Amino acid sequence: MSQPPPFTLHVSEDTESDNQELSPDNEGALHTSFRQLIQEQSSLAEAGTELELQERGRGHPAHLAPPDASASAWLEPGQGEQHPGDSTTLRILASMPSRTIGRSRGAIISQYYNRTARLRRRSSRPSLQQLSRAARPSLRQYDLETDPARATLEDKRSLLAKELLSLSPSQRSHMLLSVPLSLAEKRALRRELNEQRSPLGLRAHHAAAPSPCGWSKDYIALGCRHLWYRLLALLPAAQPWHYALKQIGGRFGSSVLSYFLFLKTLLMFNVFSFLILLVFVVALQAAYPPAKANQQSFTGFELLTGAGYFTHSLLYYGYYGNITLNDPSASSLSGSVAAPAAPPLPYNMPLAYLFTVGVSFFATCILLVYSMYHSFGESYRVGSSAGDLAIKVFCAWDFKVIQRRSVKLQCENICTQLKELLAERRSRSCPLSLCQRLGRVAVLLLAWVLSLSTVLGCVVAVHYFSEHMHAVQQEHRALAGSSWQREGILLVLPLTVSLLNTLMPHLYNLLATWERQDSPEVEVYMAICRNLLLKMVVLGLLCYQWLSRRVICSDEECWETCVGQDLYRFMVMDFVFTLLDTIFGELVWRLISEKRLKSKQRPEFDIARNVLELIYGQTLTWLGVLFAPLLPAVQVLKLLLLFYIKKTSLMQNCQAPSKPWQASRMRTVFITLLCFPSFLGAAVFISYTIWSVKPSETCGPFQGLETIYKSVNVWAKLLEKSSPNITWLTWLHQYLVENTFFLFFLSGVLLAVTYFNIQVVRGQQRIICLLKEQIANEGEDKIFLIHKLHSICKQKERCA
Amino acid sequence: MELHGRYHEMAPNVVPMDYTKDPDVKLPMQLIINMPELKENPFKERIVESFSEDGEGSLSFNDFVDMFSVLSEMAPRELKAIYAFKIYDFNTDNFICKADLEKTLNKLTREELTAEEITLVCEKVIEEADMDGDGKLGFADFENMISKAPDFLSFSFMFHI
Numbered sequence: 001m002s003q004p005p006p007f008t009l010h011v012s013e014d015t016e017s018d019n020q021e022l023s024p025d026n027e028g029a030l031h032t033s034f035r036q037l038i039q040e041q042s043s044l045a046e047a048g049t050e051l052e053l054q055e056r057g058r059g060h061p062a063h064l065a066p067p068d069a070s071a072s073a074w075l076e077p078g079q080g081e082q083h084p085g086d087s088t089t090l091r092i093l094a095s096m097p098s099r100t101i102g103r104s105r106g107a108i109i110s111q112y113y114n115r116t117a118r119l120r121r122r123s124s125r126p127s128l129q130q131l132s133r134a135a136r137p138s139l140r141q142y143d144l145e146t147d148p149a150r151a152t153l154e155d156k157r158s159l160l161a162k163e164l165l166s167l168s169p170s171q172r173s174h175m176l177l178s179v180p181l182s183l184a185e186k187r188a189l190r191r192e193l194n195e196q197r198s199p200l201g202l203r204a205h206h207a208a209a210p211s212p213c214g215w216s217k218d219y220i221a222l223g224c225r226h227l228w229y230r231l232l233a234l235l236p237a238a239q240p241w242h243y244a245l246k247q248i249g250g251r252f253g254s255s256v257l258s259y260f261l262f263l264k265t266l267l268m269f270n271v272f273s274f275l276i277l278l279v280f281v282v283a284l285q286a287a288y289p290p291a292k293a294n295q296q297s298f299t300g301f302e303l304l305t306g307a308g309y310f311t312h313s314l315l316y317y318g319y320y321g322n323i324t325l326n327d328p329s330a331s332s333l334s335g336s337v338a339a340p341a342a343p344p345l346p347y348n349m350p351l352a353y354l355f356t357v358g359v360s361f362f363a364t365c366i367l368l369v370y371s372m373y374h375s376f377g378e379s380y381r382v383g384s385s386a387g388d389l390a391i392k393v394f395c396a397w398d399f400k401v402i403q404r405r406s407v408k409l410q411c412e413n414i415c416t417q418l419k420e421l422l423a424e425r426r427s428r429s430c431p432l433s434l435c436q437r438l439g440r441v442a443v444l445l446l447a448w449v450l451s452l453s454t455v456l457g458c459v460v461a462v463h464y465f466s467e468h469m470h471a472v473q474q475e476h477r478a479l480a481g482s483s484w485q486r487e488g489i490l491l492v493l494p495l496t497v498s499l500l501n502t503l504m505p506h507l508y509n510l511l512a513t514w515e516r517q518d519s520p521e522v523e524v525y526m527a528i529c530r531n532l533l534l535k536m537v538v539l540g541l542l543c544y545q546w547l548s549r550r551v552i553c554s555d556e557e558c559w560e561t562c563v564g565q566d567l568y569r570f571m572v573m574d575f576v577f578t579l580l581d582t583i584f585g586e587l588v589w590r591l592i593s594e595k596r597l598k599s600k601q602r603p604e605f606d607i608a609r610n611v612l613e614l615i616y617g618q619t620l621t622w623l624g625v626l627f628a629p630l631l632p633a634v635q636v637l638k639l640l641l642l643f644y645i646k647k648t649s650l651m652q653n654c655q656a657p658s659k660p661w662q663a664s665r666m667r668t669v670f671i672t673l674l675c676f677p678s679f680l681g682a683a684v685f686i687s688y689t690i691w692s693v694k695p696s697e698t699c700g701p702f703q704g705l706e707t708i709y710k711s712v713n714v715w716a717k718l719l720e721k722s723s724p725n726i727t728w729l730t731w732l733h734q735y736l737v738e739n740t741f742f743l744f745f746l747s748g749v750l751l752a753v754t755y756f757n758i759q760v761v762r763g764q765q766r767i768i769c770l771l772k773e774q775i776a777n778e779g780e781d782k783i784f785l786i787h788k789l790h791s792i793c794k795q796k797e798r799c800a
Numbered sequence: 801m802e803l804h805g806r807y808h809e810m811a812p813n814v815v816p817m818d819y820t821k822d823p824d825v826k827l828p829m830q831l832i833i834n835m836p837e838l839k840e841n842p843f844k845e846r847i848v849e850s851f852s853e854d855g856e857g858s859l860s861f862n863d864f865v866d867m868f869s870v871l872s873e874m875a876p877r878e879l880k881a882i883y884a885f886k887i888y889d890f891n892t893d894n895f896i897c898k899a900d901l902e903k904t905l906n907k908l909t910r911e912e913l914t915a916e917e918i919t920l921v922c923e924k925v926i927e928e929a930d931m932d933g934d935g936k937l938g939f940a941d942f943e944n945m946i947s948k949a950p951d952f953l954s955f956s957f958m959f960h961i
Contacts, residue, residue, distance in 0.1 A: 081890075139893075155930045174876065175880065177875070177876050178876045178878045178879045179879075180879055180883065182853060182862060182863065182866055183862040183863075183865055183866050183869075184862050245960075246960040249960055254951070254955045256958055271937055276891060290931065328873065389921065389924050389925055389928060390925040390928045390929040390945050390953075391945065391948060391949045393901070393904065393905065393908070393921065393941075394884075394888065394904075394945065394946065394949075394950075394952070395924055395946065395949040395952035396907060396908070397842075397843075397956065398955075398956040398958050399871065399957050399958060399959060400955075400956065400959065401840075402837055402839070402840055402841075403840065404840050407840040407841070407842075408910075411842075411908065411909055411910045411912070412912070414908050414909060414910045415908075415909040415910075415913060418909065418913065418917075418921060419913070419917070420903075422917060423918060425924070444818060480919070655879055665951070772931060775931045775932050775940075776931060776932060777934060778932060779931070779932025779933040779934055780933060782932065782934070783933070783934065
């Protein structure tokens with residue numbers, strides 16, 4: 001093998017120009033530069049240290065009383081600091097970098113100079129040709145000619161400006177935003193940047209070796225952001241309910257505010273789906289109404305039952321035709337004499353209906369997953385969950401709250417939470433005996449058995465009740481009773497289900513108070529679980545009954561319209577009961593507690609229950625989109641009314657919740673609950689309906705087909721026949737969509753990605769542990785060095 | 801300029817409407833802590849002191865804008881963490897020591913906790929958050945601890961204008 005290349009190490013002994021030879025292997029240079037740095041900093045911070053010495057003198061009595069042994073190592077220099085003779089040590093300590101964060105402008109600027117220099121190095125690697133000999137070659141490439149610690153304030157600022165120029169625009173703006181300097185300083189920096197931009201811009205351009213896409217992407221992103229901010233400032237309508245939300249946040253804090261923000265998000269989702277459906281399906285069918293006119297007249301009762309006049313209207317599936325609107329062949333068949341002014345554009349209604357529903361679901365899915373990802377990224381933190389007492393002390397105060405009564409309440413809440421945490425720590429140190437633990441487990445099991453059995457009971461009750469109502473309905477039809485009675489009967493099942501949904505959460509609250517969990521968060525999560533289970537199981541039963549058509553809508557011709565009507569009735573009843581619950585649960589309770597009980601205690605705003613009601617309403621909308629395309633519009637109206645009603649009731653009747661809820665984690669929980677049981681269930685239901693259920697023979701856009709999905713097959717065959725060049729489309733359709741192998745492959749890829757992410761997170765946790773150990777070691781090193789410094793200074797004084 | 805309007809209405813005789821000549825006007829702390837956003841906040845004096853250039857608590861218009869920009873929704877998290885640290889550091893020695901913690905607790909709970917509980921809480925907080933073992937919280941310790949409660953910087957540490 002070849003010999004290793006000759007390697008000579010030229011280490012300069014010249015200590016004056018130690019700026020360029022800053023290699024850690026060169027111990028002598030390191031020591032001298034440290035000494036010079038100390039002298040430099042001490043002369044610069046002379047005035048600051050006088051102030052510091054005075055403050056330390058003032059702050060000393062508090063420092064003198066540490067009782068625990070862990071601080072004994074610190075006691076020695078602490079006691080030594082009392083003597084004014086140790087001013088050298090104090091001066092040195094006062095100018096340590098960790099003490100100058102945010103203090104002197106010079107320190108901030110040099111700190112940010114280092115940060116931007118590091119950023120610049122990361123973005124552009126130096127070329128290997130510029131290697132010159134040194135012990136640590138990687139250090140040589142970088143611009144270490146200027147040492148910011150030595151420069152004056154003006155030089156430091158211009159250095160920082162120079163470094164900022166060489167960054168990309170987005171990094172530059174981010175760096176400028178996060179510098180903790182005053183506004184005047186930032187303006188001065190920006191002025192310097194603008195001055196230096198023209199001559200240095202080109203140099204930076206060459207030096208950075210940019211990718212043109214990267215730079216233009218940054219400019220576009222910046223430009224968009226500027227435009228958006230200007231829009232927000234100009235249009236108050238772009239931020240609906242801004243003042244109302246501010247009022248709520250100011251009085252009740254972030255956790256109650258998150259409910260209203262969730263409501264706003266749901267409103268946006270519904271407006272979006274409604275617009276898509278309006279443009280592609282509803283408006284066109286409205287422009288070409290079907291032949292037979294609506295025989296029934298409008299009475300007010302329709303708003304409640306959704307039947308009557310609404311049955312043959314745009315609201316339901318049955319209204320939409322299965323023909324191609326504006327078909328040129330059809331018009332030629334009818335033999336119109338007048339030639340059309342423009343060539344007519346045919347519009348295939350069944351395909352449009354199916355694809356629009358599919359696209360709106362797909363788009364909602366993407367939006368949901370994106371917001372889940374976004375909020376999860378904000379709220380999830382890799383690392384241990386210990387340290388809640390510290391977090392409670394520093395992070396519990398909500399600065400948004402500005403009303404005196406709410407502030408007082410917040411103080412009390414924090415006090416209670418701190419006492420609870422201390423009690424928990426005390427109880428953790430003395431664990432429960434076996435008997436007590438067994439008792440606790442037994443209580444827990446019993447509570448869960450009770451709640452599961454109530455769920456089962458409710459489901460069975462709903463099943464038998466619906467069969468009974470169906471029988472009653474058939475009787476009435478046979479007897480030909482009045483239409484009022486007939487339609488009134490239709491309302492009974494939704495009424496019962498909504499009643500159950502309203503009463504059972506109160507029962508679960510009672511169960512929870514009996515259980516008496518240790519942690520209030522666990523209590524809230526368990527309440528959510530139970531309520532969610534009840535609602536989803538009841539909805540599951542109803543979906544089964546709708547699709548099997550054995551009970552509900554069994555003797556209707558147009559069963560899809562019937563199912564749509566049922567869903568409409570459920571939505572309206574849900575709204576009515578929410579209203580009643582607000583009135584009785586909040587208004588009446590407050591009146592009673594004020595007048596009768598004479599207490600100042602107002603009812604609390606139960607966030608979990610209200611959010612679950614919102615999710616339930618949204619699930620109903622998603623289940624019904626296929627059968628009633630205008631249902632998102634109904635939901636939009638409902639949400640608008642609900643916002644104002646809930647806000648008024650909140651302001652008049654409620655007080656903030658005393659249980660601790662973290663706003664960002666709540667947002668994640670809400671969006672996850674919306675995505676997983678709710679949206680997924682609705683998507684499964686719709687997919688099953690599209691793929692396997694036979695549509696009715698005489699009404700709707702899919703009359704006469706085997707399943708709704710067959711319309712796509714029909715269309716694909718039509719395309720194949722019309723133009724033989726696009727056989728790849730049918731091939732795609734046959735092998736990718738119909739074949740299950742592709743779906744299995746996709747799920748396999750998804751699982752692999754999830755596993756990969758889990759491993760990455762585990763690796764990060766391990767690194768965090770290692771870094772924590774390193775920090776502890778550095779801390780010990782620092783204390784050791786301070787000791788040594790102190791003893792050296794003492795020795796010098798003794799010798800002197 | 802809504803902020804200029806707010807600044808002006810606190811002392812209409814002193815604050816000029818025209819800021820193009822950059823006048824040197826500072827409002828004292830007493831006026832500023834009467835603003836509705838700050839009035840009931842237990843940390844109002846510390847907030848105003850951390851943003852004032854002279855450390856006494858009087859804010860010029862630039863400082864005023866600084867305060868609202870840091871305590872707004874759009875400020876970056878690192879900046880907010882730096883100022884949150886400054887606010888909790890009562891004796892401005894760049895460390896949150898036990899005395900600072902005691903003062904914070906007293907302000908948070910309006911002195912409802914007993915002295916023994918306060919000492920216990922302070923000890924436990926330092927035990928939990930101090931990583932380099934010097935008995936007080938430096939900025940790195942504080943930032944690490946705050947990052948475990950991400951919604952504080954994003955949701956709670958702000959004024960809604």
